[in-house]
Amino acid sequence: MNQQPIGVFDSGLGGLTAVRQLRRIMPSENIIYFGDTSRVPYGNRSRETILKYARQDMRFLRSFDLKAVVIACGTVSSNCLEQLQAENDIPVIGVVAPAVQRAAALTRSGRVGLVATRASVRSGAYERAFRTLAPAVRLFSRACPLFVPLVEEGRCRPGDAVIEQVAEEYLSELKAREIDTLVLGCTHYPLLAEVIGQVMGPEVALVDVGAESARAARTLLTERDALAERPEGAASFYTSDRAEDFERLASLFLREDVTNQTREIDISHY
Ligand code: DGL
16 A cells, blocks of 8 residues: 555646546545646657656656656657656656557557657657557557647537547548557547547547556556555646636546646746
8 A cells, every 4th residue: 555646747738637537547546736837738849848848847746755657748758758767766657558558459450540749759659669569550640739729728529610620631641541549649639539539430449548547557556556545535736827727627627626726836946
């Protein structure tokens, strides 16, 4: 048993999709979440900048006495996981390997798609993970840079003409590749699952990277006998920009009200 909290971070609000899953499958855990909303999106930036930001995010989270960190950001996981693991003496869990394992288990045709940020696609992390974990899979990737800003604006529902048109444009190429499984390689994208599902059709299975990283965290903590034991865990939220803005959208990602539970911090101090 280990009662210490789990730290979770993302460039913005997307990582809350992982928090939702963590709370669902490990309700006794305490969670500390940091969303770097003052610098979102990371996905169009260089690897050096992403690493610099991710190190600051980690330093902030490590100011708490944590038992593990979940990098609930596809962009950071694809570009910096190994460095962050090497620099920290607690388990650091990313989204790539868990999502690749799930996609490999789901695909029947061996034709898998990936949608993610530009920096995630450019990193080649998914190709490397498939080569190691499921070498028979053929991966077709597409960067979708407009998805994150649209989700952060709450423009993610079916019937919204803008997101529907953007999704149609990004996904038509992957559809033509006849994939049967699509990895939503960014933790913002589960909010687009309905819109993406409309375009891809019901026969294409969608893999939610946040949910897979939450499952990987549970497996790891179970193996280490480090799960918490209490009737109900608590979550606290930190953001690098306005708490009101964070909370307004957080309820959409978490599907619960988190009013007055968020604190603003200055990430440049870390
Ligand atoms: N949730 C982040 C990810 O998974 C958002 C990307 C961004 O900040 O551009 O990649």
